[in-house]
Amino acid sequence: xxxxxxxxxxxxxxxxxxxxxSCTYDTSESDYYLFWYxxxxxxxxxxxxxxxxxxxxxxxxxxxxxxFQKAAKSFSLKISDSQLGDAAMYFCAYRGPQGxxxxxxxxxGTKLTVNP
Amino acid sequence: xxxxxxxxxxxxTQMGQEVILRxxxxxxxxxxxxxxxxxxxxxxxxxxxxxxxxxEKSEIFDDQFSVERPDGSNFTLKIRSTKLEDSAMYFCASSELRGxxxxxxxxxxxxTVV
Numbered sequence: 260x261x262x263x264x265x266x267x268x269x270x271x272x273x274x275x276x277x278x279x280x281s282c283t284y285d286t287s288e289s290d291y292y293l294f295w296y297x298x299x300x301x302x303x304x305x306x307x308x309x310x311x312x313x314x315x316x317x318x319x320x321x322x323x324x325x326x327f328q329k330a331a332k333s334f335s336l337k338i339s340d341s342q343l344g345d346a347a348m349y350f351c352a353y354r355g356p357q358g359x360x361x362x363x364x365x366x367x368g369t370k371l372t373v374n375p
Numbered sequence: 376x377x378x379x380x381x382x383x384x385x386x387x388t389q390m391g392q393e394v395i396l397r398x399x400x401x402x403x404x405x406x407x408x409x410x411x412x413x414x415x416x417x418x419x420x421x422x423x424x425x426x427x428x429x430x431e432k433s434e435i436f437d438d439q440f441s442v443e444r445p446d447g448s449n450f451t452l453k454i455r456s457t458k459l460e461d462s463a464m465y466f467c468a469s470s471e472l473r474g475x476x477x478x479x480x481x482x483x484x485x486x487t488v489v
Contacts, residue, residue: 296480302464304418304480350418361406361431361470362420363478 261286263353265366272341273374280336280369282351290356293334298348310334346373377401379481381467387487388457396452396484398467406470407450408478409442411435413463424450457488
């Protein structure tokens with residue numbers, strides 16, 4: 260079964276600085292999708308960024324980017340120019356290939372604190 | 376911007392009672408999901424639903440649970456005879472296309488069983 264591991268229960272960053280959240284996963288598939296979701300105190304799950312495993316280029320969304328290392332099964336999230344509104348729980352998630360299971364498998368999350 | 380809407384935001388129920396959690400997915404989406412998050416724990420998949428039938432369910436989704444799309448817009452999760460351990464945040468999600476994994480989540484319903 261696929262597993263997702265987030266080894267950092269909590270992280271903190273100074274406003275305007277850069278922080279990297281770690282995620283590793285385990286799968287025997289060669290094609291799959293990886294995601295980072297943000298869960299602010301309001302508890303809604305917000306999609307931050309998505310990466311298709313077949314793409315070598317790392318995904319980027321404004322201040323958010325990923326470092327996808329397929330061989331190492333690593334998928335870290337980098338937040339640049341951190342803002343107070345970035346404070347939230349961040350969940351890494353895995354989804355298998357098209358035609359297979361549709362479920363998202365989540366890590367346990369990393370709580371990010373942004374200090375002013 | 377379209378969004379997934381869940382009601383109620385918080386529900387308190389007596390142990391043994393039935394509850395129905397409601398969700399209005401994004402209108403052109405075809406795939407629907409329920410996830411659960413027990414306080415302090417990871418988000419867990421419960422069930423996926425497509426073309427008016429369950430397409431996948433987890434081991435958590437036992438006979439106590441059922442899902443329905445009664446009127447073409449709402450998507451409901453029914454929990455019969457609630458237990459204390461059913462207390463959790465329940466998230467509805469929807470997706471336009473299978474395979475892209477673009478699950479859009481609702482804001483969640485906090486279920487408290489007392």
